[in-house]
Amino acid sequence: MNPAEFPRRRRQLMRIMGKGSIAIVPAAPQCLRNRDVRYRYRPDSDFYYLTGFPEPEAVAVLIPGRDQGQYILFCREKDPKKERWDGAIAGPQGAVELYGADDAFPIGDLDDILPRMLEQCDKVFYSMGADAELDQRMSQWISRIRGKARSGVHPPQEFIALDHHLHDMRLYKSRSEVAVMRRAARISAAAHRELMAACRPGMTELDLEGLFLQACYRKGVREQAYQPIVGGGDNATVLHYINNDQVLADGDLVLVDAGCELECYASDITRTFPVNGRFSEPQRQLYQLVLDAQLAAIAQVKPGNPYNAPHKAAVRTLTRGLVKLGLLKGQPAKLIKEEKYKKFFMHGTGHWLGLDVHDVGDYKIDGHWRELEPGMVVTVEPGLYIPRGMRGVAKKWQGIGIRIEDDVLVTRDGHDVLSKDAPKTIEEIEALMAR
Ligand code: GLY
Ligand code: MN
Ligand code: MN
Helix, strand or coil: CCCCHHHHHHHHHHHHHCCCEEEEEECCCCCEEECCEECCCCCCHHHHHHHCCCCCCCEEEECCCCCCCCEEEEECCCCHHHHHHHCCCCHHHHHHHHHCCCEEEEHHHHHHHHHHHHCCCCEEEECCCCCHHHHHHHHHHHHHHHCCHHHCCCCCCEEEEHHHHHHHHHHCCCHHHHHHHHHHHHHHHHHHHHHHHHCCCCCEHHHHHHHHHHHHHHCCCCCECCCCEEEEHHHHHCCCCCCCCCECCCCCEEEEEECEEECCEECCEEEEEECCCCCCHHHHHHHHHHHHHHHHHHHCCCCCCECCHHHHHHHHHHHHHHHHCCCCCCCHHHHHHCCHHHHCCCCCCCCECCCCCCCCCCCEECCEECECCCCCEEEECCEEEECCCCCCCCHHHCCEEEECEEEEEEECCEEEECCCCCCCCHHHHHHHHHC
């Protein structure tokens, strides 16, 4: 990431906020996995977006126009003993020198310093309800200021949802964000290729997960944007299947939904392919239908189209195809209206993608689907899921779950599929697996 991005974002937010206002953004807490064992720290996406500061126990404060500096960071103090165990701490001095804070204080001084900053401001930009502890301290600070009314001090008059503005900013990816997301998608796509080429009957779902992780590690990428889903046969019909511990059977399909996280940016790719390298006839028919739906949906990703245009295209293609294959009976238009396709396709066709895999940003504005605009990134991920034993469905279709998911950037004249290096046509997949 271009380091100039962080001050640019802070300036952009402060322009929106205007004078007389303050924004308060806490870092995420350090989470325990179980007694004494910590998860590797992952910054909060909003906090990281504005600061690039990678440590817990920090609060970023923005005060547009403040003479002594507009960007103030409260953070942990240096502590040689602690650093001996857990590694370097930037400390307030490091926050200024390395992370561009105009001013920095120990986090322990928050209760002393922040109320004095608050009483200078009319408007507070803050995401209420996201950090219970900070919410409580905030209301204590406000009531403390109220208690000083006779000395002429007022608490801020207005509280404004910071996430609303910040999440709108995050929805539009800059050139350097797109560059990072493209790299993340390429690394994930290459990892999908690798496990596809290596897959054989008798291997386990966990083997494929391992191959995916290894391929990412080899590129120097440790983090995953979410728990990988590797489901063979019937397991692919469980949408959030993450056990990934079964043997892959000859004749089954396997669904792999996995995407690495690079510099906190997500990729999110799903591919479905035959364990033995050759699609059976029923698998081929269903797979081609999902692929047709996905291509029809991707074609709808362009500026000016409403957010749900890809979903509508996918539903149209899937419903018509399901009728042709005899899985639904009736008039496609009526079946769509009655949402009969939901028996086989029960999720949306995608979501925003960015620092969070299900990224932030409003999908509707004033009750209407938002228009797609250049710089937005969406996933396009239709699927069909037919579990074993599903009533009213011929045996040959059962035990098949298929999803095809790509990461798609909206460009000025249409779209760019960031994850296109992962094979998805039947011919490409069979050719790769035959090698
Ligand atoms: N892997 C999560 C999703 O596809 O939304
Ligand atoms: Mn997704
Ligand atoms: Mn996914």
